[in-house]
Amino acid sequence: MSVEHRYPRRVQFHETDLAGIVHFSWYFKYMEEAEHALWRSVGMSIVPPSRDWGLPRVNANIDFKAPLKFEDEFEVHVKVDVIGRRSLRYALTILRGPEVMATGPMTSAAVTRDADGRVRSIDVPEAVRSRLT
Amino acid sequence: MSVEHRYPRRVQFHETDLAGIVHFSWYFKYMEEAEHALWRSVGMSIVPPSRDWGLPRVNANIDFKAPLKFEDEFEVHVKVDVIGRRSLRYALTILRGPEVMATGPMTSAAVTRDADGRVRSIDVPEAVRSRLT
Amino acid sequence: MSVEHRYPRRVQFHETDLAGIVHFSWYFKYMEEAEHALWRSVGMSIVPPSRDWGLPRVNANIDFKAPLKFEDEFEVHVKVDVIGRRSLRYALTILRGPEVMATGPMTSAAVTRDADGRVRSIDVPEAVRSRLT
Amino acid sequence: MSVEHRYPRRVQFHETDLAGIVHFSWYFKYMEEAEHALWRSVGMSIVPPSRDWGLPRVNANIDFKAPLKFEDEFEVHVKVDVIGRRSLRYALTILRGPEVMATGPMTSAAVTRDADGRVRSIDVPEAVRSRLT
Numbered sequence: 149m150s151v152e153h154r155y156p157r158r159v160q161f162h163e164t165d166l167a168g169i170v171h172f173s174w175y176f177k178y179m180e181e182a183e184h185a186l187w188r189s190v191g192m193s194i195v196p197p198s199r200d201w202g203l204p205r206v207n208a209n210i211d212f213k214a215p216l217k218f219e220d221e222f223e224v225h226v227k228v229d230v231i232g233r234r235s236l237r238y239a240l241t242i243l244r245g246p247e248v249m250a251t252g253p254m255t256s257a258a259v260t261r262d263a264d265g266r267v268r269s270i271d272v273p274e275a276v277r278s279r280l281t
Numbered sequence: 282m283s284v285e286h287r288y289p290r291r292v293q294f295h296e297t298d299l300a301g302i303v304h305f306s307w308y309f310k311y312m313e314e315a316e317h318a319l320w321r322s323v324g325m326s327i328v329p330p331s332r333d334w335g336l337p338r339v340n341a342n343i344d345f346k347a348p349l350k351f352e353d354e355f356e357v358h359v360k361v362d363v364i365g366r367r368s369l370r371y372a373l374t375i376l377r378g379p380e381v382m383a384t385g386p387m388t389s390a391a392v393t394r395d396a397d398g399r400v401r402s403i404d405v406p407e408a409v410r411s412r413l414t
Numbered sequence: 415m416s417v418e419h420r421y422p423r424r425v426q427f428h429e430t431d432l433a434g435i436v437h438f439s440w441y442f443k444y445m446e447e448a449e450h451a452l453w454r455s456v457g458m459s460i461v462p463p464s465r466d467w468g469l470p471r472v473n474a475n476i477d478f479k480a481p482l483k484f485e486d487e488f489e490v491h492v493k494v495d496v497i498g499r500r501s502l503r504y505a506l507t508i509l510r511g512p513e514v515m516a517t518g519p520m521t522s523a524a525v526t527r528d529a530d531g532r533v534r535s536i537d538v539p540e541a542v543r544s545r546l547t
Numbered sequence: 548m549s550v551e552h553r554y555p556r557r558v559q560f561h562e563t564d565l566a567g568i569v570h571f572s573w574y575f576k577y578m579e580e581a582e583h584a585l586w587r588s589v590g591m592s593i594v595p596p597s598r599d600w601g602l603p604r605v606n607a608n609i610d611f612k613a614p615l616k617f618e619d620e621f622e623v624h625v626k627v628d629v630i631g632r633r634s635l636r637y638a639l640t641i642l643r644g645p646e647v648m649a650t651g652p653m654t655s656a657a658v659t660r661d662a663d664g665r666v667r668s669i670d671v672p673e674a675v676r677s678r679l680t
Contacts (some may be wrong), residue, residue, distance in 0.1 A: 161450055161460065162443050162570050166328065166563040166617055172338045173309045173561060177428050180306075184427055188485075194427065195299065195484050205305045209342040215400070218461050218565055219454075267348070294583055294593065295437050295576050299430040299484055306428060310561050317560055321618075327560065328617050351432055351594050352587070432594065438604045439579075442572045461565065471571045475608040481666070533614070 151280050152227035153189050155182035159220045169215035175250045176208055179240045182224035183254070190279045201270060203236065203256040210240075210252035220244055228280045234258050234269050236280070284413050285360040286322050288315035292353045302348035308383045309341055312373045315357035316387070323412045334403060336369065336389040343373075343385035353377055361413045367391050367402050369413070417546050418493035419455050421448035425486045435481035441516045442474055445506045448490035449520070456545045467536060469502065469522040476506075476518035486510055494546045500524050500535050502546070550679050551626035552585035558619045568614035574649045575607055578639045581623035582653070589678045600669060602635065602655040609639075609651035619643055627679045633657050633668050635679070 157178060165171040184194050194203070216222060222244040229239040235257040242250040258272045290311060298304040317327045327336070349355060355377040362372040368390040375382040391405045423444060431437040450460045460469070482488060488510040495505040501523045508515040524538045556577060564570040583593045593602070615621060621643040628638040634656040641648040657671045 160443070160447050161564060162446060162572060164565040165560060166565065166567045167335060167337070168565045169337075171561050172341065173306050173313075176306045176309065177426070180428060181426050184485075193485060202300060204300070204302075204348065205345050207342070207344050208305065209340070211340050212338050215337065219450075219459060293576070293580050294431060295439060295579060297432040298427060299432065299434045301432045304428050310559070313561060314559050317618075326618060352583075352592060433601060433603070435603075438607065439572050439575045442575065446572075468566060470566070470568075470614065471611050473608070473610050474571065475606070477606050478604050481603065 150228040150231070151186060151190055152225065153182065153186035155185045155224040155226065157181070157222055157224065159216050159218055159222070161218055164218050169217055172212060175210055175212065175242060176254075178222075178224050178242060179208075179210075179226065179238075179254060182226040182240065183238055186226050186228075192276070192279055201258060201260045201273060203258055204267075205254060206235065206257045207255040208252070209254075210250055212250050214244075214247060214249045216242070216244065216249055222249060229253060231272060231277055231280060233271055236272060283361040283364070284319060284323055285358065286315065286319035288318045288357040288359065290314065290355055290357065292349050292351055292355070294351055297351050302350055305345055308343055308345065308375060309387075311355075311357050311375060312341075312343075312359065312371075312387060315359040315373065316371055319359050319361075325409070325412055334391060334393045334406060336391055337400075338387060339368065339390045340388040341385070342387075343383055345383050347377075347380060347382045349375070349377065349382055355382060362386060364405060364410055364413060366404055369405060416494040416497070417452060417456055418491065419448065419452035421451045421490040421492065423447065423488055423490065425482050425484055425488070427484055430484050435483055438478060440482075441476055441478065441508060442520075444488075444490050444508060445474075445476075445492065445504075445520060448492040448506065449504055452492050452494075458542070458545055467524060467526045467539060469524055470533075471520060472501065472523045473521040474518070475520075476516055478516050480510075480513060480515045482508070482510065482515055488515065495519060497538060497543055497546060499537055502538060549627040549630070550585060550589055551624065552581065552588050554581035554584045554623040554625065556580065556621055556623065558615050558617055558621070560617055563617050568616055571611055574609055574611065574641060575653075577621075577623050577641060578607075578609075578625065578637075578653060581625040581639065582637055585625050585627075591675070591678055600657060600659045600672060602657055603666075604653060605634065605656045606654040607651070608653075609649055611649050613643075613646060613648045615641070615643065615648055621648060628652060630671060630676055630679060632670055635671060 163174045225241045230237040237255045358374045360372045363370040370388045374384045429440045491507045496503040503521045507517045562573045624640045629636040636654045640650045
């Protein structure tokens with residue numbers, strides 16, 4: 149069983165563009181906000197105080213179904229879909245009431261930074277794996 | 282043969298996040314900036330003065346390969362990859378020198394807005410098709 | 415007596431920069447989000463369905479006192495400070511618990527757009543004035 | 548005599564809002580981009596490799612005169628206006644051709660971070676002072 153979370157949100161004015169709808173780049177931010185809320189919901193922060201690792205995105209693949217508008221209330225549903233040895237995949241859906249506005253996976257890979265500053269792939273930390281499962 | 286364009290850019294401070302690298306949502310904006318520069322390069326604007334149609338995104342699927350950092354100079358290479366009857370797909374690559382930082386397609390669909398405000402799929406306008414081919 | 419509102423918010427990851435704190439441009443967005451929440455609290459939207467007027471900013475003058483950090487919970491306190499004949503001034507304060515993080519006024523002017531597209535100063539609509547007083 | 552710089556820029560689609568003009572928060576980012584370009588023009592980076600100090604904003608006070616629109620080409624003129632012992636003030640103007648779109652000062656204070664993480668005011672580093680004069 150994997151962890152999931154529902155994150156409520158309202159569209160802000162500065163998130164719209166001249167087409168009168170939310171700019172598509174904001175869907176990725178909404179989804180990330182939901183991801184971090186999911187982490188908080190299981191007692192973790194995506195930026196722990198003394199972290200020596202991180203989880204940068206390696207892929208984001210979103211289908212845009214319908215436009216969000218100013219002051220719309222919506223919900224991001226985020227679920228940990230796959231926990232691989234070295235990566236996490238989230239399944240994400242943005243809903244306005246029953247209507248699916250956008251959907252798709254985002255994948256992050258566990259990395260650390262070596263003494264020389266180079267980024268290196270590592271296993272997903274066990275503490276993370278256990279809380280997200 | 283399809284149209285292509287190279288768009289030069291520098292990373293700005295406000296595009297970075299606390300991990301010290303460009304926030305992933307910016308890659309989508311960089312790619313869109315390149316798309317609009319490509320349109321200008323063939324004498325068009327993505328927002329023509331009296332438009333009765335638009336090209337909202339229907340999908341964006343980006344692989345993130347390496348992090349961009351503050352003041353990095355990079356280039357977005359954008360190519361019209363597929364011109365379907367009702368949609369356009371761009372192939373996009375972000376390069377820092379020879380290094381591929383991110384790559385992937387973004388797809389837009391041609392739509393118009395009916396008198397009642399509803400969005401409806403239409404054919405890609407012929408003037409657009411001919412200039413992007 | 416003027417209208418006021420308290421708007422709760424949490425710092426999101428994408429609002430931070432490489433200095434590890436919220437980018438200063440976000441303080442203006444936080445304040446605007448609070449302004450629009452104040453309007454909703456008195457039954458109005460800053461973007462009414464069939465508006466023929468607007469309230470663009472003419473000045474924003476913010477003092478930055480202390481840095482906000484990722485996942486900080488804070489509150490924006492917004493008050494309609496002055497309702498002039500043709501403009502509105504808000505007094506805004508960002509607080510993290512008891513600590514003042516930023517403070518300052520933002521001023522907007524009432525305008526309409528003439529048939530030829532030119533922006534022209536107008537009196538603050540009476541319906542707005544009465545609800546904000 | 549103080550250092551100055553002219554920074555050319557074009558309005559991007561994602562910088563506009565549903566009012567069809569650039570969101571006011573972007574004026575602050577445009578001005579910061581110009582500030583950092585000025586630093587590069589005198590051989591410095593606002594984020595030097597091994598910095599133990601920073602220059603966070605303490606005030607930004609912008610008057611908005613006229614709206615920028617999608618694909619507008621404009622210029623930010625930035626000048627080091629005052630170099631105090633512990634702070635810098637820039638005079639900034641955004642111009643579209645001869646027209647002043649926005650103007651105002653932004654002030655930053657020199658700080659360092661003590662071993663316990665507390666931010667403390669310091670003198671503007673001499674290397675900075677000499678290059679900006």
